[in-house]
Amino acid sequence: QVELVETGGGLVQAGGSLRLSCTASGRTFSNYAMAWFRQAPGKEREFVTTISRGGANTVYATSVKGRFTISKDNAKNTVYLQMNSLKPEDTAVYYCAATSYGIQTMPRFYAHWGQGTQVTVSS
Numbered sequence: 365q366v367e368l369v370e371t372g373g374g375l376v377q378a379g380g381s382l383r384l385s386c387t388a389s390g391r392t393f394s395n396y397a398m399a400w401f402r403q404a405p406g407k408e409r410e411f412v413t414t415i416s417r418g419g420a421n422t423v424y425a426t427s428v429k430g431r432f433t434i435s436k437d438n439a440k441n442t443v444y445l446q447m448n449s450l451k452p453e454d455t456a457v458y459y460c461a462a463t464s465y466g467i468q469t470m471p472r473f474y475a476h477w478g479q480g481t482q483v484t485v486s487s
Contacts, residue, residue: 366390366462366476373458373481376450380485384445386460386478393441394418397463400434400445401471402456402483409459411469415443423467428454450485457482 372384386398399414412432413424419436433446443460458481461474468474 366393366396368460368462368476368478370458370460370478370481373483375484375486378450378452378485378487380450381446381448382450382483384447384458384460384481384483386443386445388441388443388462394438395464396476397466397468398434398436398443399461399463399468399474400443400458401461401474402454402458403480404456407456409471411471412458413445414467414469416467421467423469447483450483452485452487455483455485 367389370386376382397416400412401409402412403409411425413434415422415434415436431449435444460478462476463474465473
């Protein structure tokens with residue numbers, strides 16, 4: 365079992381930055397590809413970005429490409445999401461997730477989820 369804990373959410377003005385962290389405990393972190401998803405009120409959970417086990421490969425949703433950066437530190441069992449140039453439409457609960465299937469963009473491939481952290485971007 366992998367336990368995931370997200371931190372770093374908060375309230376920021378449009379154009380600002382936040383960095384989310386997700387720390388894992390349990391199974392070997394380097395065995396898992398990691399991802400960030402988000403869910404806004406009344407909307408389905410949507411893919412944001414994913415990173416491969418070793419951190420060499422990443423995929424981003426079109427809506428965040430060029431503004432968000434995912435990174436993975438296997439020595440610290442932590443995955444990060446650096447969010448720059450934030451927009452009000454980025455407001456959501458952000459979840460990190462782990463999968464043993466490699467890079468995946470669909471939530472159904474992820475067996476392990478954190479509790480989520482709220483990100484609110486004011487205009």
